[in-house]
Amino acid sequence: MTEPLYYFIQQLLNGLTVGSTYALIAIGYTMVYGIIGMINFAHGEVYMIGSYIAFIVLAALALLGLDSLALMLIGAFAISMIVTSAYGFSIERVAYRPLRGGNRLIPLISAIGMSIFLQNVVRLAQGSRDIAMPSLITGGWSIGPEEGFHATLSYMQLVIFIVTFITMTALTLFISRSRMGRACRACAEDIKMTNLLGINTNNVIALTFVIGAALAAVAGVLLSLYYGVINPYIGFMAGLKAFTAAVLGGIGSIPGAVLGGLLLGVTEAITAGYFSTEYKDVVAFSLLILILLFRPTGILGRPEVEKV
Amino acid sequence: MKRLHFKAALLSLAVVVALTGLLLGVRLEQQGTSLSLSGATPDVLWKMAGAGLFIFLFNLLRDWIDAARGRLPALPGVPGGISQLSELVAVRRLFWCFVIAAAIVFPFFANRGAIDLATLVLIYVMLGLGLNIVVGLAGLLDLGYVGFYAVGAYSYALLAMYFQVGFWTGLVAAGALAALFGFLLGFPVLRLRGDYLAIVTLGFGEIIRILLNNMTWLTNGPNGIGGIDKPTLFGLEFNRRAAEGAQTFHEFFGIAFNTNHRVMFLYLLALALVLATLFVINRLLRMPLGRAWEAMREDEIACRALGLNPTHIKLTAFTIGATFAGFAGCFFAARQGFISPESFTFIESAIILAIVVLGGMGSQLGVILAAIVMTVLPELAREFNEYRMLLFGLLMVVMMIWRPQGLLPMKRPHLELRT
Amino acid sequence: MNKATKHVSKLFAAMALAGMASYSVAADTIKIAMAGPVTGAVAQYGDMQFIGAKMAIEQINKAGGVNGAQLEGVVYDDACDPKQAVAVANKIVNDGVQFVVGHLCSSSTQPASDIYEDEGILMITAASTSPEITARGYQLVFRTIGLDSLQGPTAGKYIAEQVKPKNIAVVHDKQQYGEGIATAVKQTVEAAGYKVALFEGVTAGDKDFSALIAKLKRQNVDFVYYGGYHPELGLILRQAKEQGLNAKFMGPEGVGNADISAIAGEASEGMLVTLPKAFDEDPKNAHLVEAFKAKKEDPSGPFVFPAYAAVQVIAEGIQKAGSTDTDKVAEAIRSTSFDTPTGTLAFDEKGDLKDFSFVVYQWHANGTKTALGE
Numbered sequence A: 001m002t003e004p005l006y007y008f009i010q011q012l013l014n015g016l017t018v019g020s021t022y023a024l025i026a027i028g029y030t031m032v033y034g035i036i037g038m039i040n041f042a043h044g045e046v047y048m049i050g051s052y053i054a055f056i057v058l059a060a061l062a063l064l065g066l067d068s069l070a071l072m073l074i075g076a077f078a079i080s081m082i083v084t085s086a087y088g089f090s091i092e093r094v095a096y097r098p099l100r101g102g103n104r105l106i107p108l109i110s111a112i113g114m115s116i117f118l119q120n121v122v123r124l125a126q127g128s129r130d131i132a133m134p135s136l137i138t139g140g141w142s143i144g145p146e147e148g149f150h151a152t153l154s155y156m157q158l159v160i161f162i163v164t165f166i167t168m169t170a171l172t173l174f175i176s177r178s179r180m181g182r183a184c185r186a187c188a189e190d191i192k193m194t195n196l197l198g199i200n201t202n203n204v205i206a207l208t209f210v211i212g213a214a215l216a217a218v219a220g221v222l223l224s225l226y227y228g229v230i231n232p233y234i235g236f237m238a239g240l241k242a243f244t245a246a247v248l249g250g251i252g253s254i255p256g257a258v259l260g261g262l263l264l265g266v267t268e269a270i271t272a273g274y275f276s277t278e279y280k281d282v283v284a285f286s287l288l289i290l291i292l293l294f295r296p297t298g299i300l301g302r303p304e305v306e307k308v
Numbered sequence B: 001m002k003r004l005h006f007k008a009a010l011l012s013l014a015v016v017v018a019l020t021g022l023l024l025g026v027r028l029e030q031q032g033t034s035l036s037l038s039g040a041t042p043d044v045l046w047k048m049a050g051a052g053l054f055i056f057l058f059n060l061l062r063d064w065i066d067a068a069r070g071r072l073p074a075l076p077g078v079p080g081g082i083s084q085l086s087e088l089v090a091v092r093r094l095f096w097c098f099v100i101a102a103a104i105v106f107p108f109f110a111n112r113g114a115i116d117l118a119t120l121v122l123i124y125v126m127l128g129l130g131l132n133i134v135v136g137l138a139g140l141l142d143l144g145y146v147g148f149y150a151v152g153a154y155s156y157a158l159l160a161m162y163f164q165v166g167f168w169t170g171l172v173a174a175g176a177l178a179a180l181f182g183f184l185l186g187f188p189v190l191r192l193r194g195d196y197l198a199i200v201t202l203g204f205g206e207i208i209r210i211l212l213n214n215m216t217w218l219t220n221g222p223n224g225i226g227g228i229d230k231p232t233l234f235g236l237e238f239n240r241r242a243a244e245g246a247q248t249f250h251e252f253f254g255i256a257f258n259t260n261h262r263v264m265f266l267y268l269l270a271l272a273l274v275l276a277t278l279f280v281i282n283r284l285l286r287m288p289l290g291r292a293w294e295a296m297r298e299d300e301i302a303c304r305a306l307g308l309n310p311t312h313i314k315l316t317a318f319t320i321g322a323t324f325a326g327f328a329g330c331f332f333a334a335r336q337g338f339i340s341p342e343s344f345t346f347i348e349s350a351i352i353l354a355i356v357v358l359g360g361m362g363s364q365l366g367v368i369l370a371a372i373v374m375t376v377l378p379e380l381a382r383e384f385n386e387y388r389m390l391l392f393g394l395l396m397v398v399m400m401i402w403r404p405q406g407l408l409p410m411k412r413p414h415l416e417l418r419t
Numbered sequence C: 001m002n003k004a005t006k007h008v009s010k011l012f013a014a015m016a017l018a019g020m021a022s023y024s025v026a027a028d029t030i031k032i033a034m035a036g037p038v039t040g041a042v043a044q045y046g047d048m049q050f051i052g053a054k055m056a057i058e059q060i061n062k063a064g065g066v067n068g069a070q071l072e073g074v075v076y077d078d079a080c081d082p083k084q085a086v087a088v089a090n091k092i093v094n095d096g097v098q099f100v101v102g103h104l105c106s107s108s109t110q111p112a113s114d115i116y117e118d119e120g121i122l123m124i125t126a127a128s129t130s131p132e133i134t135a136r137g138y139q140l141v142f143r144t145i146g147l148d149s150l151q152g153p154t155a156g157k158y159i160a161e162q163v164k165p166k167n168i169a170v171v172h173d174k175q176q177y178g179e180g181i182a183t184a185v186k187q188t189v190e191a192a193g194y195k196v197a198l199f200e201g202v203t204a205g206d207k208d209f210s211a212l213i214a215k216l217k218r219q220n221v222d223f224v225y226y227g228g229y230h231p232e233l234g235l236i237l238r239q240a241k242e243q244g245l246n247a248k249f250m251g252p253e254g255v256g257n258a259d260i261s262a263i264a265g266e267a268s269e270g271m272l273v274t275l276p277k278a279f280d281e282d283p284k285n286a287h288l289v290e291a292f293k294a295k296k297e298d299p300s301g302p303f304v305f306p307a308y309a310a311v312q313v314i315a316e317g318i319q320k321a322g323s324t325d326t327d328k329v330a331e332a333i334r335s336t337s338f339d340t341p342t343g344t345l346a347f348d349e350k351g352d353l354k355d356f357s358f359v360v361y362q363w364h365a366n367g368t369k370t371a372l373g374e
Helices: A003-035 A044-066 A069-099 A103-124 A155-177 A177-190 A191-196 A201-227 A232-250 A254-274 A277-294 B006-020 B040-058 B063-071 B080-087 B089-109 B112-137 B145-163 B167-189 B194-214 B248-254 B257-284 B288-298 B300-305 B310-337 B346-359 B364-402 C003-024 C043-062 C082-094 C106-119 C146-164 C176-191 C210-218 C231-243 C259-269 C284-292 C304-321 C326-335
Strands: A140-143 A151-154 B026-031 B034-039 C029-036 C070-077 C098-099 C122-125 C142-143 C170-172 C198-199 C223-227 C247-253 C272-276 C337-340 C343-346 C358-363 C370-372
Touching: A003 A044, A003 A151, A003 A155, A003 A177, A003 A201, A003 A232, A003 A254, A003 B063, A003 B288, A003 C210, A044 A069, A044 A201, A044 A232, A044 B026, A044 B034, A044 C231, A069 A103, A069 A201, A069 B006, A069 B300, A069 B364, A069 C082, A103 A232, A103 B346, A103 B364, A140 A155, A140 A201, A151 A155, A151 C231, A155 A177, A155 A201, A155 A254, A177 A191, A177 A201, A191 A201, A232 A254, A232 A277, A232 B194, A232 C210, A254 A277, A254 C210, A277 B167, A277 B194, A277 C198, A277 C210, B006 B040, B040 B063, B040 C142, B063 C003, B089 B112, B112 B257, B112 B346, B112 B364, B112 C082, B145 B167, B145 B310, B145 B346, B167 B194, B167 B310, B194 B346, B194 C170, B248 B257, B257 B288, B257 B310, B257 B364, B288 B300, B288 B310, B300 B310, B364 C070, C029 C043, C029 C082, C029 C304, C043 C070, C043 C284, C043 C304, C070 C082, C070 C358, C082 C106, C098 C304, C106 C122, C106 C142, C106 C176, C106 C259, C122 C304, C122 C326, C142 C210, C146 C176, C146 C223, C146 C247, C170 C176, C176 C198, C176 C223, C210 C231, C223 C231, C231 C247, C231 C259, C259 C358, C284 C304, C304 C326, C304 C337
Parallel strands: C029 C070, C029 C098, C098 C122, C122 C142, C170 C198, C170 C223, C223 C247, C247 C272
Antiparallel strands: A140 A151, B026 B034, C272 C358, C337 C343, C358 C370
């Protein structure tokens, strides 16, 4: 009798796992948008690069024989975050900074170009084949009866929840408590005014890109550990989904990105679980359209004030 | 005061090392079931070192470089005489006549590959012009334009498959259906603003593609639809052997069969469609409707104050833009002879949008020029083989930085008040 | 139309033809176009085709070429995009190339082959398995790989007669190749009296299949047939094991390479695969495998040897026909058989291999396999 319940729990857990990773990537979109009002389409590629670096670090550590789990995780996270930060920083410097202040569409096209460029850099450097790695963290708990259907929660899923939660908390604290966080919020409010107040807005914007990229690396490492397969094209779809999540939650709002990501993930899992896997993207996008019809600025987005 | 920027140079060197060190310096290799690493070839390492050194020196000696750049003579601008000349209506007319004449005689002198490529360019011109109405003129960011393109292509393909409808009827039907979709989508979503509209249109484009892929009973799903008839010239076919009850072009004119005729005909047909599109859009622009589009883009609130109905105006822009995508889709289906959902992915929308932006939003000549650039560049870059897409992406970035206002930004006769 | 104008127009046509022909009378090289994805998401499969074809060209040239002429391979990138495939086909016509090995994706091969047939260009695909391609009565279109419609029934029959599962699910990747085979499998097992509990498509390129797996688990599925390629099935296997789904999996040749074990690890043990005979494990081909390894290339992909065979068939066809006239070559190809690394190949009227049989293999976690026979 409880089978439908456990099935629902299982799909919910599946959805939350996928949703957490959407959320991590979505934050990068939302932060950049909140501050300079542009869609950073190359963000998905930063996530992809983060995954590659994680693979390289893990493979290198394994080859050196340093296979303690803690060391591998710390190494992968640290190095991957450093490298993607460099990418976030450089992308902003090269492709967006010269275009700031003009029409909003210009940086969008530049970002699409950057995205194609990065995809191909990785393809040329690392080949286009799928690269796979065995799971490092295996096992899990089962929830429910021994006989019949029971839900499972793997340790890796738990790791994803925990890391996502810690990262989100740290970011929220950073934004709300630190000096730089205050500068970020000021920039989001009014970038010209902030500049007049003696804050180096260039640095703030660069920092936004760096933080967004570092979070994409966190997602990259987690997902490489969870799925264990990467290729140079994974960034595109992940970026698209994360972007959708960011808009769903109200672009520019960090809690919104988290909420949007989780909602999107759960919607997909529930659709696939109760209806059909083929239509999960259709349902996800339809949900987005529906929500935007009733809340035109997303779930947690601030209503835009029309200014003359 | 010139000084060495030692700190900045070291920092940028560090960034370059971080960027390239692991990603380019080490290669992951799958050996059987295990993963291993191999170092990059010395060739790559040298390149990395070169890039690092270049960035280091560039930052170190930035003051001198800036000074040297300042001393370079500025590029000669367009002489005032010519720019005044181009304002003259007669000169403009002459210019357009010349362009059109050149486009018409082009296939008789070019080789087959070039004609085919030019046909592809014309399809993108058509798409660019259509999207230009929505993005460039009405100022609505549409990331799902490819959805209407797909609707057009599939309308013709499905009608041809199930009801043996010919190209010309199909063209009308494709335009009408795409317009209907534009209208239906436009109705609810035009309340949204800016990027919210962008993501909804993106979602719509994806939904169309996935539906086409999933509804196998109707659309053959991923197998696509093949054997779509090529267009005919007043009932004359361009085949080696005519179908039942039809006549072929070469029999009618008594010339030897040459498959190049078909390629040429497709090109000329595409050209005719583009010219028709240009004509219609130019007429529309001179109508109150066209003026209203641009007014809406500039200031929506002012428009409302003047008594213009924004929903109505946006909806027409959306619907008319979609119609042209429908025509382009129908022609695309006829040119390919085979369509499948994978031709209508998001990246296609992105490329069309890039054409509009690169052209200089709102400018029609710019769109044409940009469509040529965006289609011909990857073809020219074929020589670079595996570096092709890399260069394409890089060029998109460089062109945006070099000319953010677009290749040929739209100009309007205007007066500026002296202050 | 009067006679004089007719004459003139004929003259023009003749001039045009002569102009075109002058491209193709290159003295002692025969160009072979290798068309497939160099860039794009499926570039990895394009690679398999290119290394196979390049190796064949290299070795044939080393052995003295064809009728004294050297072969020259030219790569054309279609990115598996149908639009670019048509452009590539027109470019190949334009470049005066008369022989094509490719394309890879069926959706590119189909529109391109229309042009080749029209222009008298001979095409052999080493990877496109859609039945539609050779079903249109074309004379110059061949393939050196088996059809979806052949592989599906083989797998379906094996399931019905040997595995006899209680509850079957058929999953595919919503692409031409995967869905085609999956549909054929479904029809075969249904004809044998089984009920398919679940027939569903996933999105190629997706990474998360946990929702689908929970669904399979709930329906107590004990056998899953997957139509598609290895990255998705690898992930499904891996996630199925984590969620504790106890089912046997089976897939077509698209999943049968060592990468699947790299992805799925232990979970790939015991999976069933229908494969053409494993060419790279055939002792006859040991020297070829060595040659690939010496170039640091991986000979294990499903399209490497068929592409090699395609070049060889073209070369020997030209040799037998004694000319590069494609009609004659096509006739020669149909009338004889070829001894290639993929076995002795003979072609039927449609241009398909006369007998291309698939064997059911059992897969092992270390990336090897054992044949199960009938």
